[in-house]
Amino acid sequence: xxxxxxxxxxxxxxxxxxxxxxxxxxxxxxxxxxxxxxxxxxxxxxxxxxxxxxxxxxxxxxxxxxxxxxxxxxxxxxxxxxxxxxxxxxxxxxxxxxxxxxxxxxxxxxxxxxxxxxxxxxxxxxxxxxxxxxxxxxxxxxxxxxxxxxxxxxxxxxxxxxxxxxxxxxxxxxxxxxxxxxxxxxxxxxxxxxxxxxxxxxxxxxxxxxxxxxxxxxxxxxxxxxxxxxxxxxxxxxxxxxxxxxxxxxxxxxxxxxxxxxxxxxxxxxxxxxxxxxxxxxxxxxxxxxxxxxxxxxxxxxxxxxxxxxxxxxxxxxxxxxxxxxxxxxxxxxxxxxxxxxxxxxxxxxxxxxxxxxxxxxxxxxxxxxxxxxxxxxxxxxxxxxxxxxxxxxxxxxxxxxxxxxxxxxxxxxxxxxxxxxxxxxxxxxxxxxxxxxxxxxxxxxxxxxxxxxxxxxxxxxxxxxxxxxxxxxxxxxxxxxxxxxxxxxxxx
Numbered sequence: 001x002x003x004x005x006x007x008x009x010x011x012x013x014x015x016x017x018x019x020x021x022x023x024x025x026x027x028x029x030x031x032x033x034x035x036x037x038x039x040x041x042x043x044x045x046x047x048x049x050x051x052x053x054x055x056x057x058x059x060x061x062x063x064x065x066x067x068x069x070x071x072x073x074x075x076x077x078x079x080x081x082x083x084x085x086x087x088x089x090x091x092x093x094x095x096x097x098x099x100x101x102x103x104x105x106x107x108x109x110x111x112x113x114x115x116x117x118x119x120x121x122x123x124x125x126x127x128x129x130x131x132x133x134x135x136x137x138x139x140x141x142x143x144x145x146x147x148x149x150x151x152x153x154x155x156x157x158x159x160x161x162x163x164x165x166x167x168x169x170x171x172x173x174x175x176x177x178x179x180x181x182x183x184x185x186x187x188x189x190x191x192x193x194x195x196x197x198x199x200x201x202x203x204x205x206x207x208x209x210x211x212x213x214x215x216x217x218x219x220x221x222x223x224x225x226x227x228x229x230x231x232x233x234x235x236x237x238x239x240x241x242x243x244x245x246x247x248x249x250x251x252x253x254x255x256x257x258x259x260x261x262x263x264x265x266x267x268x269x270x271x272x273x274x275x276x277x278x279x280x281x282x283x284x285x286x287x288x289x290x291x292x293x294x295x296x297x298x299x300x301x302x303x304x305x306x307x308x309x310x311x312x313x314x315x316x317x318x319x320x321x322x323x324x325x326x327x328x329x330x331x332x333x334x335x336x337x338x339x340x341x342x343x344x345x346x347x348x349x350x351x352x353x354x355x356x357x358x359x360x361x362x363x364x365x366x367x368x369x370x371x372x373x374x375x376x377x378x379x380x381x382x383x384x385x386x387x388x389x390x391x392x393x394x395x396x397x398x399x400x401x402x403x404x405x406x407x408x409x410x411x412x413x414x415x416x417x418x419x420x421x422x423x424x425x426x427x428x429x430x431x432x433x434x435x436x437x438x439x440x441x442x443x444x445x446x447x448x449x450x451x452x453x454x455x456x457x458x459x460x461x462x463x464x465x466x467x468x469x470x471x472x473x474x475x476x477x478x479x480x481x482x483x484x485x486x487x488x489x490x491x492x493x
Contacts, residue, residue: 057233057273058285058293063446064226065217065282066209069274071226072233074435076266079234081432082396084422085403086238087258091419092410094254099238099399100335106405107398113341113467114460115398116332121459122391123329124362128369129388130322131155137315140295141308148374154319155366162326162359173327176320183313184268187294191275194301206278217282228389228443231436233269235392237261238399239324255420326362333358341470386443390452393440394460400429400436 060068089102100119104112135150161172197203209215216223237258276285276297284300285293292314299307334355337347346358404426407415415421422428443449 057230057276059446059448060226060230061273061277061282061285061293063218063229064222065213065215066277067216067218067220067223068226068230069270069277071223071230072269072273073266074223075227075231075234076269078231078396078432078435079237079265081422081428082399083237083258083261084420085400085429087255087420088418088422089403089406090254092406099395099402100332100339102406103398103402104339106402106409109471110464110467111398111402112339113336113470114463115395116336116339116341117463117466118391118460119395120329120332120336120362122388122395123325123332124365125368125391126365126388127158127322127325127329127362128365128367128372130318130325131158131366132369132372133318134315134322137292137295137311137318140311146374148370151366151370154322155363155370158319158323158326158366159359159363161323162330163354163356173320173323176316176323180313180317180320181264181268183310183317184272187310188271188275190303190306191279195275195278204279208278208281212281212283224439225442225446227439228446228449231439232389232392234265235396236321236324237265238395239328252419258420326359329362329365330355330359333361340474341467386449386452387455389443389449390440390456393436393453394456397433397436400433404429 057068060071064071086099090098093101100112100116102112103115131151131154132147134154135147138145138150139147164172192198194201195204195206218225272294276294280297280300285296292311294314295307295311298310333342333346336342337344337355337358346355346361348355348357350356403422407425440453443453
């Protein structure tokens with residue numbers, strides 16, 4: 001498989017962070033390839049299964065009712081197109097910076113810079129949303145404790161974990177993510193037992209799916225509007241591509257991990273949401289963002305200690321997701337620095353291969369979360385999450401556009417050698433792009449999400465200005481010195 005991958009190599013630049021800089025020893029000043037396939041898969045699950053499911057589903061259920069089950073299925077199809085597109089490119093060129101490097105190569109240098117800068121910003125903000133969610137969850141037990149205190153405590157712990165060597169970090173995140181995977185499976189089994197009446201209690205049945213306004217109480221419009229947040233629940237599948245620069249044997253591990261991750265997410269999301277809605281009337285769990293709807297469902301079901309245990313699980317899930325996103329942000333800033341699009345000091349590595357300076361900058365989202373938790377605790381989560389949503393639409397659209405250009409460059413013979421291929425190309429890619437544009441436009445009709453997409457436009461303009469300034473400075477620095485003008489002496493005259 002490795003040989004096949006080598007034969008597929010197109011005209012890509014050498015990987016930033018893999019010894020591409022002049023005078024940079026590739027062995028001592030590069031990211032370490034220590035992440036195993038098992039760790040890669042759990043990193044992706046850790047990034048995807050988090051507050052989008054355990055807290056954001058409060059909003060999606062409110063928008064679509066039981067029809068949100070269909071919403072998550074549609075979101076899974078879009079996520080699958082993005083995941084397979086990324087897997088193709090990551091197998092051919094497993095580098096740090098992943099889709100940022102691919103966009104720079106196949107679209108334009110501006111696209112490569114913009115998608116990396118946007119992704120870094122999105123993940124920084126998402127980290128703030130996730131640590132805010134942890135504070136909301138802790139209010140289940142400690143309602144009198146201010147949110148900002150939990151945000152500070154959690155942030156310190158996450159930064160400490162991310163200073164570990166990547167192999168140890170991967171192992172820590174593996175077990176962190178495994179907890180929530182097991183919890184979701186247990187929730188599904190327990191919920192099915194209640195629905196089917198397999199225990200001492202009478203069967204709940206599935207009447208809750210149709211009893212309160214029908215399966216589609218807000219019609220297909222509600223199903224579509226719920227996609228504005230449901231799609232973000234799958235925004236994490238790109239983790240595997242970002243980690244490719246630190247993956248062991250990426251030609252084998254990336255396709256296997258990517259194949260399993262999407263199907264696992266579909267099962268987890270669709271079954272978990274379906275069981276939750278069957279257990280409890282949707283109009284009782286989709287009202288607000290004061291706690292997880294999963295915890296609320298178990299509280300209504302009156303299962304002893306179940307709600308408290310589930311609350312502990314969703315705290316773990318949010319911590320795992322924030323932990324993964326902090327890792328992603330750090331690596332994307334590192335990639336920008338090694339690509340000379342950000343200050344070079346962000347590309348510095350410690351002795352154990354961790355870009356700690358980039359890690360320090362990545363904590364900005366936590367600082368924003370602390371400030372919002374102090375001054376706007378009731379709106380903090382949706383404000384932060386909404387901005388992350390807008391940026392991720394741009395990132396996924398650029399990924400799909402890059403993949404189209406990638407396929408054209410690779411050619412049919414080399415495409416046939418790929419160990420993993422996106423089906424129905426280019427129609428699947430075109431439909432994915434159209435769907436993402438449509439979902440982004442729909443945010444104007446969702447309360448709390450009207451402003452993030454318009455606010456992203458000036459950010460994109462500022463990024464473009466920053467890019468052109470950086471490029472002009474780089475071109476001026478690399479320009480050959482001008483020849484001195486010859487001045488004739490008076491004697492020659």
